[in-house]
Amino acid sequence: MKLSKGFIPTLKEVPTEAVIPSHVLMIRSGMVRQVSAGIYSFLPLGYKVIKKITEIIREEMNAIGGQEFHLPALNPIEIWEETGRVEAFGDTLFHIKNRDYVLAPTHEEIMTFHARGVLKSYKDLPQIWYQIQTKFRNEPRPRSGVIRGRQFLMKDAYTFDVDTDALDISYELHDKAYRKIFDRCGINYFVVGASSGAMGGSKSEEFMVKSDAGEDTVAYCESCGYAANIEVAESVVDGAVRHYESKEVYEIHTPNVKSIDELCEFLKIDEEETAKSRIYIHDGNPVLILMQGNNEVNESKLEGILGGTVRPGHKEELKDITGADAGSIGPVGFKYRILADIKLKDANNLYSGANKNDYHIGGIDLKRDVPSVEYFDLRVIETGEKCARCGNSLEVFKAIELGHIFKLGTKYSESLGANYLDEDGKAHPIVMGSYGIGVERVLACYLEQNYDDNGIIWDNNLAPYQFHLMGLNMKVDEIIDACGKIYNDLTAKGFEVLFDDRNNVQAGFKFNDADLLGMPVQIIVGGKGLKENSVEVKVRRTGERMKVSLDNLYEELEKLV
RNA sequence: CGGGGCGUAGCGUAGUCCGGUUAGCGCGCCUGCUUUGGGAGCAGGAGGUCGCAGGUUCGAAUCCUGCCGCCCCGACCA
Known part of the structure; x- marks a missing residue:
């Protein structure tokens, strides 16, 4: 390509709307231009890279027996109603105004529609079907350039198997294929076990790239590879020391002392000697959560323990529940359920709120004074804590989700009636898997990892030109x-x-x-x-x-x- | 949807608080001459409904009201 004739509009100055490096570089190098929030045009240079990425994906998908489809973005709304996902997606699903269509945000429904009635026998299985196409999601807040857009390219694959053992094989094939894809793209990534959210189904893994522009927070162990979403991440921590002798409970006047830091300063004590109380509401009932010092409550873990959802108590409710405002709440004499972080197990000589404004109490022995307390792992873990698997230091950071593989199970085959007959002529729902890759994210993540002060640094595999x-x-x-x-x-x-x-x-x-x-x-x-x-x-x-x-x-x- | 910021030529911006020449500057663009190994020089030139709509005023980029758009933080995130 001769530059004198090509359309590669480079920019010397940094556009104001771009903040993260990959976004700046894509605009400055003339790869993309923004049309509206979360909507981008790929110019010739950028599209050339997109084609390199999709070709790598295609080769690796075909290598595991994948067959490429081309599916409609316009879907009849009825099929989405059959799986209950019009409601599940809510406002994220784009609706067409003048006909009963939706713009597909993903393609489980359509793929299952094609499987239904066609994959009729166990002899027809397994199948790996995929597509690389544009998806539409009405994101409330698009951000970080092409990383979260309202319209984006996704490779999504679906597998159809006779049972969960067969699904395991399909899942493993994708796991290996994804590693090859991201390796070939030259991306430094790691794999995280995750919850599968509204997609439904059981096991899933996320392929992540460390980045401040990421929307997920993960804990990662460099030495053993342990990686987990912060929502579920665990670490090994030292429990509180139990002193040989428990002091008597005594009240301390602590005017205007609200935070743990203020309490430590006021009493000249260590954070480890204090217990912070947070009130949550679960099923309409207050629950007191006791954490050591300034440790944060991990609401995802809390919801996992209690079942259902929780919300922090409103400021106005706290006094009715505890007798005090935030800053003076404590476990002693609390009338409802009390959960404490495992780090506080059987601790004594603790300081906490007195449930009376401007008062704290010392000498608390959880065993003696809060006998109903239940202990669970409730902490948000932090950088530097020990890996639960190997004991080395964990790092907590933001990450971008590049790809996600799920074991879907039979959610869609059941709701859409995609069944096959086994060797005995008995009908079963097809067991499915779903596997996605954000194509633009591959590009953005590559750029986040490969640039210097002067611009982009391409490797041969993705370079638009050698x-x-x-x-x-x-x-x-x-x-x-x-x-x-x-x-x-x-x-x-x-x-x-x-x-x-x-x-x-x-x-x-x-x-x-x-x-x-x-x-x-x-x-x-x-x-x-x-x-x-x-x-x-x-x-x-x-x-x-x-x-x-x-x-x-x-x-x-x-x-x- | 909550909080914050921004909207002036293709891009980056000054001016807005405190209303008053023809809205200024840099880059880019056009013409000519010169220059040609780290974002050239000189001369000339084009390009603006100051986001939109109302209002206040003799007079509005500037003040007031409403709306729209974009970015960031949060909520949300299949």
């Missing part, structure tokens, strides 16, 4: 001729070459554009070098430059890609 050829002064015949020959030769050899043949921009301009666009290898043709029958070759990632004779240029270049 070579970036620059003629420094395209008004000099020798340079024009040399560049033309190199361009034609490399193109004939099957390489993709971006040729900066512009005759109206300065050399410096070309260098900077080349670094911004980030092709793996730059070939710089200038007057000085040509006099010595040579050109300069620069490796984008390392910045290494070498003078290469025209006589062995192609051999040298082929070594680099």
Whole structure:
């Protein structure tokens, strides 16, 4: 592609709407332009990368026996009503105004529709069906460029099996295929066991990339690979020390002391000696949650223990429930259910609220003074705590979900009546799996991990072009001729070459554009070098430059890609 | 949906508090000449309903009201 004729609108300045590196780079390099919130056009350069990514996905999906479909984005609403997902998706589902259609946010329904009545025998199974197409979701808040959009490309695959053992095989195939896909894309990722949410079903794994732009928080152990969503992550922590002797309970006047920090400061004690109380409402009943010091309550864990949902008590309710306002609440004398974090197990000589404003009490012995207390793992874990599996240090950080694989089970086959007959002629619902990859997210995550101050750094697998050829002064015949020959030769050899043949921009301009666009290898043709029958070759990632004779240029270049 | 910020030429912005020339600057764009290995120089030029709609005023980018859009934090996230 000759830059003088191509549409690759690079930008020197950083657009105000872009905040994260991948978004900035996509706009500056002319890969995408925003049309509306969460809606992007891919320009030729960006679309070229998208095609590289989808081709890698295609190859790996086909390698495990996947068959590619092309499905409609417009779906009759009835089929979504059959699975109850019009309600489940709620406002996230786009509805067409002048006909009873919805814009598909995913394709379980349509794939199952095609399986129903066609996959009739156990002999027809297993099947792996996939598609790489645009999905539509009315996100309340699109963000981070293409990472969360209202319209986005997704590879989604569905497997159809006779039973859960067979599903295990399909699931494992996808697990391996996903690792190959992300490895080939050059992405540094990790795998997290997760809850499958509204998709329904049992086991699932998320393929994640560490990033501040991420929307999930995960705990990760570098040494053993343990990774878990913060909602369920566990760690090994030292319990509170139980002193040999329990003091008597005594009341302390603590005017204006509300927080644990203020309490520690006021009494000159350690955080570990205090217990913080939080009131939650579960099924209309108050529950007191007791945490050590400033440890945060993990509401997901709490909901898992209590069943159903919880909400923090409103400020106004607290006094009726406890007799005190927030800041003076404690477990002693509390009339309802009390749960305490496992870290506080059998602790004594604790300080906590007195359920009387401006008073705390000391000398609390949970065994003696709060006999009804129940202990559970209730903490939000933090960086530096010990891995529950190997004991090394855990890191807690934000991450982007790149892909997700689920064991769906029979939710959709049952609601849509997709059954097969077994060897005995008995009907069973087909056992399904569902496997997604956010295609734009692969691109965004790659960029988040591969750039420097000057711009993008492509690896060969995703690079839109392998070579970036620059003629420094395209008004000099020798340079024009040399560049033309190199361009034609490399193109004939099957390489993709971006040729900066512009005759109206300065050399410096070309260098900077080349670094911004980030092709793996730059070939710089200038007057000085040509006099010595040579050109300069620069490796984008390392910045290494070498003078290469025209006589062995192609051999040298082929070594680099 | 709650909180915060922003909207002035293709891009980035000044001016807005405290109303008053022809709305300024940089980049980009067009013409000509020069320049050509790290975002060129000189000269000339085009490009704006100051997000939209009302209102106040002799006069509004600037003040008031309503709406729209975009970004960030939170909620939500299949």
